[in-house]
Amino acid sequence: MNDVLLSVSDLSKHFGGLKAVDRVSFELEKGEILGLLGPNGAGKTTCFNMISGVYTPTGGSITFDGERTDGKAPHDMAGLGIGRTFQIVKPFSGLTVLENVVVALGMRRYRSLSKTLGLWGSRSVRDRAMEILERVNLGGHADRKASVLPLGDHRRLEIARALALEPRLLLLDESFSGLRHEQIGRMEDLVMDLASDGISILLIEHNMKVAMKLSRRIVILDHGRKLAEGEPQEVVKDPKVIEAYLGKGGSGDVASN
Template sequence: MRILEVVGLTKRFAGLTALDAVSFTAEEGQILGLFGPNGAGKTTCFHCLSGFARPDAGRVIFDGREITGQTPDRLARAGLARTFQIVKPFRDLTAAENVIVALGHRHYGGFTALVGSWRGSGTRRRALELLERVGLTAEADRKAGLLTLGMLKRLEVARALALEPRLILLDEPLGGLSHEEMSATADLIADLRAQGLTVILVEHQMRIAMSLVDRVVVLDHGALIASGPPERVRADPRVIEAYLGEDAVARSH
């Protein structure tokens, strides 16, 4: 079943077209890879999907409802969550407290999430369940500022899961991680799909990313250049050229 439809999404910045009439779909319970070289428009696309930027044209339809231009808070309540390439937790709060704040945003929103009854036993229990889900049970009472980058990336996922999403946008969850951390995070992403979540993945660690995704969308200079199963997209001459240049295309024939 189709959970997301993007139609003609366009975004310009001071005359520069960052997204040029991009269209694609995401199916429920699958992992969709949103790939492309640096500057392709992937993060801008995520910003438009998650309400951090308003597209200049096009439509975004989530679960049968148009959500184009809605705020991040409204989208989160509708079931769409995202993580960020650069993680920014509350460094002086523990891992559990960071998740509790996210739970507060889900149920109360805004400032109330920070000042409400967010230390209740039921809320903490739910936070611990989410930390267990991402493999951070042992770090629950450690301050976020003391966690490794790999742990922080998983904490970011736990905070997103606190919003009870149906669709989660993961922005470079493997970036900057050790091989061991990448393997653990890849297992976590696969688990999200197994639990019925839909994932859209932006990632530059292509070997691991291609092994995770069900379908791929590739952008280059703001335009969609390929889409389909990973095996077919990997061999597409336009994709090879976007990543490696024209010479690589010639060598592949």
């Protein structure tokens, strides 16, 4: 049985002369949490943008559940079961938390905002949206305006909207960034719950402790290239990784970054 859900092979994205991603290959197995790490500008978000269909790769291939997907549009990727969150949260801030998830459910069904608005009165859609909110522990905030949520809840709402797509693969782009200590613990629990429900997760994360705790394996990018790959404890000891994070001659602890 082939357990690979996502495979990227020699994946590249060049912007003019800038090789934002350069011949990167890795695989993510079904049910796995894989960390995609690296210093600022390493090419992580560009990888997400190719996997989720926002960018067409300059070269290489992306295979999702056995199907070549490079070059497909974002709504096709969403339809195949790839959901994502964004580094900068962007809910419909004038809508309530519940309405934000209703819109996400409707966009999945109709791909049209005007038809989606017709779902407002649908009891079954609102019930489904509520179920999703309960799953991310936002049930108690359903009727609040999204604009008033604190950052930790905004990030949960982003995940709720991605879950409306019923993803098999969830791309989490810095879902922990800016969270306070106790919010980090709750977010870790949520990510582990989602994975134990069978959702595979590709995680961009700057907080090395979080990435090491959650990820079974880690891929490190630097200047668009894959620098290292392996189990977290191995990867953080790799001299190349220490140099990328801490500079030449660095001898500190990457994990405390």
